[in-house]
Amino acid sequence: MHKWFSTETRTQRTPSAARAGLRIAALGAFLLAGLCAPMSANAAPAGCAALQAKYPSLKGKQLVNAINPHTPGYEAIDPKDPNKYVGFDIDLGEQIGECLGFTLTYKAVTFAALLTTLSSGQADIVISDIYATEERAKAADFITYSKVFDGVLVAKGNPKKITGINTSMCGAAAAENTGFVEVPLVQAMIAPCKAEGKPEPTLQLYDNNANCIQAILAGRADTYVNDVNTVDQAVKANPDKLEKAIAVTIPYSVGIAVPKNKPEFRDAVMAALIEVQKAGIHKELLKKWELDPNNFKEPDILSVK
Amino acid sequence: MSLFVHYLSLPYLIEGIWFTVMVTALGLAGGLIVGLVLAAMQLSRFWMLAVFARGYTVIFRGTPLILQMVFAYDALPQIGLKLSAVGAAGLALAANEAPFIAEMLRAGVLGVDRGQVLAGQALGMTPALLMRRIIAPQAIRTMIPAFGNETVSALKNSSLASVISVQELTLRSTQLASSTFDFFSIFFASGLIYLVLTTAVSVIQLFVERALDLDRATPQGRLAIFLPWRRVDLSTKLRLAEQAPTAPAEAPPDLSVPPPRAASRVDRAKHAAMVARNNVAVEVTDLRKKYDAQTVLDGLDLTVRVGEVVALMGPSGSGKSTLLRCINHLENWDSGMVRVGGRRLGHRDDGRPLSPREIANERASVGVGMVFQQFNLFSHLTARENVAGPLRWVHGMTRVDADRRARELLERVGLGHRADALPRHLSGGQQQRVAIARALAPNPSVLLLDEPTSALDPELVNEVLEVIRRLAIDDGLTMIISTHQIRFADDVADRVAFLSGGSILEEGPAHEVLTNPRHPVTARFLSLMEADKAPERTA
Numbered sequence: 001m002h003k004w005f006s007t008e009t010r011t012q013r014t015p016s017a018a019r020a021g022l023r024i025a026a027l028g029a030f031l032l033a034g035l036c037a038p039m040s041a042n043a044a045p046a047g048c049a050a051l052q053a054k055y056p057s058l059k060g061k062q063l064v065n066a067i068n069p070h071t072p073g074y075e076a077i078d079p080k081d082p083n084k085y086v087g088f089d090i091d092l093g094e095q096i097g098e099c100l101g102f103t104l105t106y107k108a109v110t111f112a113a114l115l116t117t118l119s120s121g122q123a124d125i126v127i128s129d130i131y132a133t134e135e136r137a138k139a140a141d142f143i144t145y146s147k148v149f150d151g152v153l154v155a156k157g158n159p160k161k162i163t164g165i166n167t168s169m170c171g172a173a174a175a176e177n178t179g180f181v182e183v184p185l186v187q188a189m190i191a192p193c194k195a196e197g198k199p200e201p202t203l204q205l206y207d208n209n210a211n212c213i214q215a216i217l218a219g220r221a222d223t224y225v226n227d228v229n230t231v232d233q234a235v236k237a238n239p240d241k242l243e244k245a246i247a248v249t250i251p252y253s254v255g256i257a258v259p260k261n262k263p264e265f266r267d268a269v270m271a272a273l274i275e276v277q278k279a280g281i282h283k284e285l286l287k288k289w290e291l292d293p294n295n296f297k298e299p300d301i302l303s304v305k
Numbered sequence: 306m307s308l309f310v311h312y313l314s315l316p317y318l319i320e321g322i323w324f325t326v327m328v329t330a331l332g333l334a335g336g337l338i339v340g341l342v343l344a345a346m347q348l349s350r351f352w353m354l355a356v357f358a359r360g361y362t363v364i365f366r367g368t369p370l371i372l373q374m375v376f377a378y379d380a381l382p383q384i385g386l387k388l389s390a391v392g393a394a395g396l397a398l399a400a401n402e403a404p405f406i407a408e409m410l411r412a413g414v415l416g417v418d419r420g421q422v423l424a425g426q427a428l429g430m431t432p433a434l435l436m437r438r439i440i441a442p443q444a445i446r447t448m449i450p451a452f453g454n455e456t457v458s459a460l461k462n463s464s465l466a467s468v469i470s471v472q473e474l475t476l477r478s479t480q481l482a483s484s485t486f487d488f489f490s491i492f493f494a495s496g497l498i499y500l501v502l503t504t505a506v507s508v509i510q511l512f513v514e515r516a517l518d519l520d521r522a523t524p525q526g527r528l529a530i531f532l533p534w535r536r537v538d539l540s541t542k543l544r545l546a547e548q549a550p551t552a553p554a555e556a557p558p559d560l561s562v563p564p565p566r567a568a569s570r571v572d573r574a575k576h577a578a579m580v581a582r583n584n585v586a587v588e589v590t591d592l593r594k595k596y597d598a599q600t601v602l603d604g605l606d607l608t609v610r611v612g613e614v615v616a617l618m619g620p621s622g623s624g625k626s627t628l629l630r631c632i633n634h635l636e637n638w639d640s641g642m643v644r645v646g647g648r649r650l651g652h653r654d655d656g657r658p659l660s661p662r663e664i665a666n667e668r669a670s671v672g673v674g675m676v677f678q679q680f681n682l683f684s685h686l687t688a689r690e691n692v693a694g695p696l697r698w699v700h701g702m703t704r705v706d707a708d709r710r711a712r713e714l715l716e717r718v719g720l721g722h723r724a725d726a727l728p729r730h731l732s733g734g735q736q737q738r739v740a741i742a743r744a745l746a747p748n749p750s751v752l753l754l755d756e757p758t759s760a761l762d763p764e765l766v767n768e769v770l771e772v773i774r775r776l777a778i779d780d781g782l783t784m785i786i787s788t789h790q791i792r793f794a795d796d797v798a799d800r801v802a803f804l805s806g807g808s809i810l811e812e813g814p815a816h817e818v819l820t821n822p823r824h825p826v827t828a829r830f831l832s833l834m835e836a837d838k839a840p841e842r843t844a
Contacts, residue, residue: 066470069480076484082317082477107390107470108480113375117470120379121387210483237486 045279048099048272055268059101065093066123068111070208072233073289074129088289092145092273093127093256095281099272110207112179115139118257125258125269129227131181132255132302141263142255142302143270145282146295150182151231152245153216153224160222164248165189170198175212175221178205181252182225209234217241229291253297266301273299308487312494321477322498328394328463328471333456335399340406347411350661362404371465373397378469394466402459409451413444424681427633428695428743429669431662438698443685446517453510457503474498519685519727577799577814583611585647586751586783587632592641594627594807601627602638603807609751609785614777616794616815617787619804620830625787628804629753632785633673634664645671646750669699674749678756680736682728688715688739689724692746700747714742718772734765738772745776752776754786758793766790773797791834795819803827 052059067075067085075087085106097104104125109117114130117123118140132142154162162168165185170193174186183203190200204221206212213234215221224231228247235242256273258266276282277298286293312318346358365373377393377400388396417440425435467476478495482488587609594602602624609615617625630636631643634650637658643650648671652658659667682691692711696702702710715721718738720731728736737757744752754773758766770793776782777797788794794801795815802812803824811824822828 070483072484077317077480079481079485082315082481082484108472108476109470110468113379113468113470116375116379120382122378122382122390122470208479208483210479210486210488213486214488234486 044098045275045281047275047278051099051268051271051275052101054271055100055264058265058268061102063097063102063104063124064107064122065104065128066107066109066114066117066126067128068114068208069106069108069128070111070210071129071227071230073229073291074227075127088285088291089127089129091285091288092276092282093125095276095285096256096269096272099275100268111177112207114179115257118259121259124265125256127256129230129254130257131250131252132257133181133252134302134304136257137302137304139260140257141260141266142257143266143273144253144255144300144302145273145297146254147297148250148252148254149228149292149295150225150248150250151228152248153213153226153231153234153242154222154245155216155219156241156243158243158245162223162245164246165225167192167196167198169193169201169223170196171201172222173202173204173220175204175206175215175224176226177208177212180226181250185250186225213238213242229289253300253302254295255302260303266303270299270301308490309493312481312487312491313497315481315494317481318474318477318491318495318498321472321474321495322502324391324466324471324473325460325463325475325502327391328398328466328473329456329460331391331395332398332402332459332463335395336402336406336455336459339399339403340410343403343407344410344414347407348414358407362407365400366404370397370401370462371468373401374465374469390466390469390471393469394463394471398459398462398466401462402455405455409448409455410444412451413448414440416447417443418681418684420677420679420681421683423635424675424677424683424740424743425695426635426665427668427673427675427677428747429665429699430695431665433662434665434698438694439683446519446685449510449514449517453506456506456510460502460506461499573799573816574814580610580613580799583613585609586611586613586645587785588642588644589628589632590642590644592628592631592638592643594631594636594638601807602631602641604641605804605808607802607809609783611750611783612781613800614782614784614786614798616798616801617785617804618789618791618794618801618830619810623804624807625804626755627807629675629755629785629787632751633675633753634668635675645673669747672747672750674744674747674752676737676740676744676752676754676757678759680728680733680740680760682736682740682743684728687725687727688720688731688742691728691739692743695743696746710746711742714745715739718742719768732765733761734768737761737769741769741772741776745782750783752782752784754784754788756787756789758788758790770797789834791819791831803830 067089069075069077069085071087073087074089075085078084078086090106093104107117107123111128111130114126114128115136116139118126126140130136131148132144136142152162152164154160160168160172162172165182167189169186169189174182176183176186183205186201186203193200204215206215209226209230212221212224212226216224217238223245224234225248228244231244235244256269258269273282277296283293283296286295343358343361346354349355374394374397377388377397378390381388381393414436421439421443422435425439430438463473464475466473467479470476474495478491482491485491585608587607589605589607592602592605593600605624605628607615607628617628619625627636631638632645634643637651650667650671682688683694686694689708689711692714693702693704693707696707696710697704712721712724715724718741720735720738720742723731723735728739731739741754741757757773758769761769770790773784773786774793774797777784786794786798798815800812801815801818803810803818803822803826805826811818811822811827818827819831822831
């Protein structure tokens with residue numbers, strides 16, 4: 001299987017062949033991921049046949065999933081085979097696809113471009129650890145599937161003694177990705193800091209997790225607040241330079257984004273997610289990717305006018 | 306280090322190069338096409354096109370490429386134009402490169418010596434032919450370094466396509482860094498890959514420059530790099546070129562010898578009397594022309610008969626050059642009439658002005674040759690090609706016939722042995738003789754010479770004058786020569802016309818006007834000139 005895949009990718013020489021090759025590569029990645037994942041060897045959950053009958057237009061389709069593949073554990077390229085994407089979100093998306101009978105290819109964009117890529121029609125779905133907020137729901141409908149626990153990443157020893165998104169951040173520099181929900185939360189601390197007569201916290205905006213983590217390693221930023229799993233992964237990679245100060249809860253859920261003008265597709269994805277959860281696959285995936293089982297959440301739809 | 310090597314050879318990154326090169330190629334190819342259109346619009350005679358091209362340039366040169374990429378990727382689908390990521394990146398890069406490439410093209414075209422364009426026009430070349438044969442070959446050579454720069458910059462700019470999900474080198478590097486945390490090894494590796502790519506561009510650029518180097522184009526040219534004048538100053542260069550170490554001594558034996566005076570005054574008078582009965586070759590009637598407020602030609606009349614040699618004399622700015630250019634229709638005039646060989650130049654039957662193309666065709670069919678003060682040889686062509694090229698392109702001669710004609714003419718001006726030399730390797734006198742051969746090639750009915758020796762070093766003047774003298778005396782060619790060489794005019798011309806302020810002040814048999822001017826202005830001018838070059842008053 002792996003051998004076949006490599007041969008295919010080596011033949012990318014012309015533009016159309018390159019694109020076709022990429023498609024084959026993505027397909028190969030999908031198949032490979034399917035083989036590797038222990039539970040996906042099982043047949044799709046029982047209710048899926050009914051869903052495929054109810055939503056026949058999705059069957060056999062190939063949809064585009066826009067991701068920001070800089071979050072190991074959720075979505076990142078496989079260090080062992082960089083031609084494929086791996087992580088919890090990737091597996092979950094493919095389980096939903098399997099249930100409804102469609103396959104996924106991936107489009108890697110910056111975090112801030114996830115929803116614009118979706119609304120411009122360049123992607124069909126976004127499953128990329130994106131928090132469903134009222135603000136974002138103006139651009140897309142969300143099917144929420146996970147609770148959010150944030151970790152506060154700091155340099156080893158926590159020199160600024162940061163204890164969360166509170167006045168301990170006064171005067172500190174926070175690295176965040178453009179468009180992250182943590183950005184307004186940090187900005188909201190400006191007023192309290194002023195009130196206490198302390199310097200304001202400053203923000204450095206980057207494009208991906210790796211840049212934020214590098215900002216702390218390089219001493220440019222003091223903290224990076226993001227999903228606790230991302231923070232744990234960063235600490236695991238640089239145990240002598242980084243540490244997690246604390247985990248905080250954030251009042252959001254993680255959601256799958258779909259276009260606002262396709263309510264039928266949204267309902268289909270939601271129904272499939274329920275089937276996947278019912279079959280216990282969601283929790284198995286959390287365990288497989290060493291994520292906190294407390295993340296598990298039954299799906300809801302977030303849609304605003 | 307081992308990690309660095311690992312990433313350097315990682316197929317995932319190597320494949321990213323493909324997308325990088327793809328986007329760059331699309332951007333450059335598209336940019337070149339749009340740039341050509343933009344440059345043509347800016348250089349066009351129609352100002353509306355130029356304004357439009359300017360507007361495009363302002364917008365696409367003035368906004369960041371990253372915004373253009375996002376626009377092409379995310380905004381164009383809103384109007385139903387959904388391109389692939391590579392397509393959108395290529396489109397944005399092309400749109401962004403186009404104004405820069407257009408400016409390069411424009412600079413290249415404008416950088417070609419105006420005199421060569423004028424010479425091409427005088428030979429009856431249409432604007433399209435001029436562009437293809439004269440301007441483009443020279444412009445392209447000068448633009449290669451700029452193109453190299455632009456290619457490198459486009460290659461680097463292609464990394465911005467990472468924001469719209471093109472799987473090129475930069476995007477793949479950042480993704481890889483995100484999942485492996487080997488930040489530095491990965492970016493050093495991809496940096497080195499970029500360096501290899503840009504170095505390859507530089508190598509190609511140098512190779513192309515070398516291939517287009519005129520001094521290497523022919524076997525002689527290749528040898529030329531060993532010749533000393535490539536590194537010597539101008540005067541030595543001229544002297545060396547004159548000595549022509551690659552060839553036997555100068556062919557025309559009598560050039561340096563002071564020419565014999567025209568057989569006798571009696572013969573001259575006979576000649577003048579004979580041509581007076583000939584048909585009219587050139588007829589200029591009440592010609593008027595103004596540059597803004599300044600009058601250049603003020604109701605000028607001139608008739609030249611077949612076989613006659615007329616010398617135009619007069620101070621600078623008296624209208625001599627303008628008159629010659631009007632006779633060749635290189636310039637338009639405000640009123641009056643110019644007839645050559647009985648044919649009236651200038652307007653279509655319906656009275657509207659001719660297009661540049663129609664004027665070129667008119668020039669080619671009427672048959673007026675022109676020799677310029679600054680020679681204006683096509684500097685990218687050998688002496689032979691300067692003569693033979695226009696014969697093929699304008700007059701449809703076969704290569705064999707054109708080459709034969711060129712060889713004959715170069716022999717006639719004593720330069721048969723320098724046929725393969727480039728103009729820059731010829732002395733001024735030699736260049737002017739090639740220019741005369743070029744003007745004679747299509748068998749013109751009239752030859753116009755605009756101060757043909759004024760730009761020459763004194764010791765090179767005679768070789769050119771001698772060629773002209775023989776054309777007049779041996780061939781009986783009709784010629785109008787503007788000159789300051791009083792003695793030469795006295796020797797060769799049947800008639801002298803003295804111009805001042807855009808009209809003819811005095812004209813008559815050459816010897817008479819030059820020795821006994823009637824008009825005080827003529828007398829004063831001649832006495833100033835005579836200070837160093839007095840004509841012999843007795844034969």
